[in-house]
Amino acid sequence: MSSTPVGAQPPTSAEREGRVLDRIDAFRKRRPRLLETVVTLAHGAGGKSSAALVDSVFVEAFRNPELEQLGDSAVMGLPSGERVAFSTDSYVVQPLQFPGGSIGNLAVHGTVNDLAVSGARPRWLSAAFVIEEGFEISLLRTIVADMRDSAAAAGVAIVTGDTKVVGKGAADGLYISTAGVGVVPAGRVLAADLVRPGDRVVVSGTIGEHGMAVMLARGELAIEADIASDTAPVNGLVEALLAAAPGTRWMRDATRGGIGTVCNELAQSAGVAVVLDEQALPVQPQVLGACDLLGIDPLYVANEGKFVAVVPAEESDAAVAALHGQPLGAQAAVIGEVMADPQGIVALRTAFGGSRIVDMLVGDPLPRIC
Amino acid sequence: MSSTPVGAQPPTSAEREGRVLDRIDAFRKRRPRLLETVVTLAHGAGGKSSAALVDSVFVEAFRNPELEQLGDSAVMGLPSGERVAFSTDSYVVQPLQFPGGSIGNLAVHGTVNDLAVSGARPRWLSAAFVIEEGFEISLLRTIVADMRDSAAAAGVAIVTGDTKVVGKGAADGLYISTAGVGVVPAGRVLAADLVRPGDRVVVSGTIGEHGMAVMLARGELAIEADIASDTAPVNGLVEALLAAAPGTRWMRDATRGGIGTVCNELAQSAGVAVVLDEQALPVQPQVLGACDLLGIDPLYVANEGKFVAVVPAEESDAAVAALHGQPLGAQAAVIGEVMADPQGIVALRTAFGGSRIVDMLVGDPLPRIC
DSSP states (O other): OOOOOTTSOOOOHHHHHHHHHHHHHHHHHOOOOOOOSBOOGGGGSSSHHHHHHIIIIIIHHHOOHHHHTOOSSEEEEOTTSOEEEEEEEEEOOSSSEETTEEHHHHHHHHHHHHHHHTTOEEEEEEEEEEEETTOBHHHHHHHHHHHHHHHHHHTOEEEEEEEEEEOTTSBSSEEEEEEEEEEEOTTOOOOGGGOOTTOEEEESSOOSHHHHHHHHHTTOSSOOOOOOOOOOOOHHHHHHHHHHOTTOOEEEEOOTTHHHHHHHHHHHHHTOEEEEEGGGOOOOHHHHHHHHHHTOOGGGSOOSSOEEEEEOGGGHHHHHHHHHTSGGGTTOEEEEEEESSSTTOEEEEOTTSOEEEOOOOOSOSSOSOO | OOOOOTTSOOOOHHHHHHHHHHHHHHHHHOOOOOOOSBOOGGGGSSSHHHHHHIIIIIIHHHOOHHHHTOOSSEEEEOTTSOEEEEEEEEEOOSSSEETTEEHHHHHHHHHHHHHHHTTOEEEEEEEEEEEETTOBHHHHHHHHHHHHHHHHHHTOEEEEEEEEEEOTTSBSSEEEEEEEEEEEOTTOOOOGGGOOTTOEEEESSOOSHHHHHHHHHTTOSSOOOOOOOOOOOOHHHHHHHHHHOTTOOEEEEOOTTHHHHHHHHHHHHHTOEEEEEGGGOOOOHHHHHHHHHHTOOGGGSOOSSOEEEEEOGGGHHHHHHHHHTSGGGTTOEEEEEEESSSTTOEEEEOTTSOEEEOOOOOSOSSOSOO
16 A cells, blocks of 8 residues: 555556656666776676776777677677687686685686577687785695686686786785687577567576675674585586577576676666566575575575576476476576566566565675675 | 816817707706795796796696697687687786886787787787776776777777776786687698798897886886887787798797797797897897896896797798888897707807807796786
């Protein structure tokens, strides 16, 4: 019931609709802007501030059609007509090792996954290391072995690299930057502007394990829970999905900023609304418990082996069945639907029948997660 | 004259030759090995220790044919038969700005040049930023503008990127990792095993400006000199060279470790001797003066806009003339010759008619130069 002041007339249905539209207009105007004069941790958290920094500093300076897609990868046409995808990420996670993986696993999976969700078959990686003086070579070997194992599991080769050493105190142990090149099969096109009202939103598995595992591994929280990072390569899953649901419109891996941020990027770039169903979200009970204790929304917690796909409604059963057929996709689910309006907005239908707007991540709840 | 002890017989010519060969054998056995248990600044200096770390940690773990070439780029064959080159570098230079350029210029030129000397036409770059909390956004914009200008001058597009922010004290302001993809024209092959005795060694210009400019910019030395970094894209020069000297065997850009280290890599990977002529080395007088004052050999000082090429003797005049026709190649010169023996050795014929072995760089005279 609306809280109409005593004595006033209750608003008509048209008035109520007008107010909702006003609220949405106001919301849309809150687009990222860069107001700060120095870089803050929030600029690296994958949410609104990150978008503002990227838009106003990097995209502004480098302008070109591939970059402006702001996808996980750029897709480039070669003189032969063949298409390759190209992607990069730096990894600064702390701690360097955590339940379920290490910075080495992340550095391979992250770039493999960025290529895979752009429709490419990942083939080759580069790896550039910034190492703090005094770093244990035995630990470096362990992390490099994790990279080797992850690359083997994903079917990619690490073909070129670089090593820089900085003095004590000029890095936090080890940073790794990987870039990757993949081959886009002929005829395969994934793009936000292919998304249509009525399409279904699919997630490839449970959400939030990676971010929560890293937070707990820092030992700063007074809770303990048996949560391991989900870090894994999704290229096999993506191929299974695309074989079963060839009409798939768009995919994105849900890392920094989580599912909530990815769905906002989808809503904005496709000019649609995304309505998620809270009860359909696959979340491990221990992740949900830790999120509850910490007051964190699992929609914003990072994953490192999960992706969101938009598929035509008539292919959604086949898509989920194909994912269920893969070990990494056992918990895949349809979690929502694309609607025409209100454009640019993500809403969550809650378990209690209400709904709320899922904004882009603001601030910096989870720094140095990847 | 040899210092034969009084009363002993002077060695015969054959004995003397035997001693020289023994010394060379002993030298060859001093191959890089990794003896340390922690990473030191020397591991990042581009010399023997770097080679040991790369060999024993990275190549050992990642083994694949592309990586084992240990070139500046990996060259990969696509399903269509087209070939692309792929390269990466991290940039950690201090200070971030110096006479002649900034970390932004280096980050673009370094990767463009690595692609170019592998015979590729550089096309696309990625850029990943690790930024320390509190970094001035105005300085970030300046550095990003340098990247934009360098990319435009080199004819490449920065198509994908990443931004991470780390806390105060977890980085030295800003680190940039770039990777690049270039297209290798059909039929173009450059490789160390094409190098033959009698080939000429060409350098594209004066050596040592970049390393010396950065050292002086640190303000830790009691000397002043008007030296600007040579940071520049060499892809135009490389195309001019290859058009004029289509038999060109091999190229490498002379960054960390300088010309001395590059020639050692050539001698070892091609199984030849490289004999350099000290009087032919183009060095600016102010660089030579600063090197003399500091006791540093300009052969080991980093460049960021110069490369070494091996060309057939009969094409060397055309090669140098083509380089002289380009603004960046005005000081290009033939600086030496490839010989069959002693394999793996670089020697310098000095101005006084003597000669000395030019070893790989040992230790860490010039950290954080790029």
